[in-house]
Amino acid sequence: MLTARTTAKETIRYEEVAEPVLESGRALVRVHNVTLCGTDLHIWEDDYPTDLPIIQGHEFSGVVEAISENTAGLRAGDRVAVSPMTYCGTCQPCRLGRHNVCRNIGCIGCYSDGALVELLSVPVDKLCKVPEELTLDLAAMGEPASIAMQAVNRGRPTAGETALVLGSGPIGLLATLYLTDLGVTVISADTEADRLDLARTFGAAETLLVDPAAGFPDAAQTARVDGLTEGYGPVLVIEATGVPSSLENAIRLVASAGRIVQVGISPRSASISMKDIPFKELDLMGSRNSLNLIPDGLALLARHPDQARALMTHRFGFEDLQQAYELMRSRTEKVGKVLIQMPAVQTATRTGSGREAVPAGASA
CATH class of the missing domain: 3.40.50.720 (NAD(P)-binding Rossmann-like Domain)
Incomplete structure (x- = not known):
């Protein structure tokens, strides 16, 4: 599969790597959409407390390709957003129920490899089913909504x-x-x-x-x-x-x-x-992160799809990731959320599956 790795300051390298295999307690998600935020820009600029190289992408949605256990009614073919935050569950904040400020907090795409890949292995309990009425591109914003x-x-x-x-x-x-x-x-x-x-x-x-x-x-x-x-x-x-x-x-x-x-x-x-x-x-x-509010964020976006779509000012294909980051730091362009459409979107658009919205390169 194809990945995009930030290898050094302002440097993206596309690599072919082996697809992940299904493991117990995990699911394989075919990534369709990734939205970028200011944190992504800072990582790309090597101005963030994380180590390069890293595969970025922490706001994303896709389709379950395989799942090890049928958890909460999820199964292969379901459309999902993914909660990227990880926590230890044992430190004092976690014991207080405040795992969003865990002392050992992690984040897929910020501190460990993330969603700018074609297929991603994630823990089953991080999957959030996308409401039927919400398109997959908007579902990528479940994390910022949370x-x-x-x-x-x-x-x-x-x-x-x-x-x-x-x-x-x-x-x-x-x-x-x-x-x-x-x-x-x-x-x-x-x-x-x-x-x-x-x-x-x-x-x-x-x-x-x-x-x-x-x-x-x-x-x-x-x-x-x-x-x-x-x-x-x-x-x-x-x-x-x-x-x-x-x-x-x-x-x-x-x-x-x-x-x-x-x-x-x-x-x-x-x-x-x-x-x-x-x-x-x-x-x-x-206030930092959220207390597992991505399902609530998806519901908010589903209630207000016109407003959600207005947040997306630019869309790029996976191959144009460098251009997307350069746009984000522009001081002349009006930039809201930037959407990266992964290769799976092109397949879904051709087959009419996945309820994708606007093709890459089109205005939002």
Whole structure:
């Protein structure tokens, strides 16, 4: 089978290797679709705490080709997404039920070889059946949807509340979609007007265009937020940018007794007043990965296929992986989720099986 291995900084090498054999407790998945995120870009740029060479790909979907045990009704031919996270089950976080922050955490495609292969062996318990009404290309986004849902769940939202989502990239948009489903009024903020246009289609009741040079929010934006929150500010803020000033804004803008969830990741440091958190008695929480929420993420995408498809701005064939990474780091292109269509997609398209969506090279 054909694999794509990141062998060094910005270097992809395609290799022919033997197909995996079926082992007890595992399944063989024919990979159809892989979506790329910022972590994939950092690995390709050799700017991530993992060792090269590695086969990337941790957001993916495909079809079960063989399975060692009939677990949870799964069988050969089923369409699945795969949970890439692995954990030990014995460390303190795992014993607390918080295996998403396991001290020995692993991730297929980030710390071990992943899905940029034609056929992948995975543990049976990592398989998540794709809802009948969801196409396989959209199902590849079950993992990022689960991350957004984990962040929202950490914030303990209640219907009727008002939340501020800082950042309208894929995670911020999926958080907006989920919050709206839960009956929460969402204010979305971003530095890009086109992202805010998209946020409105994901359910945002109000959008705020951030001008980093002018200060945020300005007087008009403050009045709009006050109008939605009775002057108290949002009770929940989801910080989905990883920009230090954005966390500073979250602490400043959130209501007293409010909750802030930091899901955006950055190695940079924020400057936080030691006064605001205790004076407001804030709950400041981190969010990482998810607590096995990929089935919930797939259900969210199935309920909102138009919004899910709007996240996918570019599609590439497996052979054009280098071009896909170069696009992702572009400073001129508007890039959302980038989909890699594996060789199995071409076969499924020819035979009419698998319910594939748009061919590689076509616009989303």
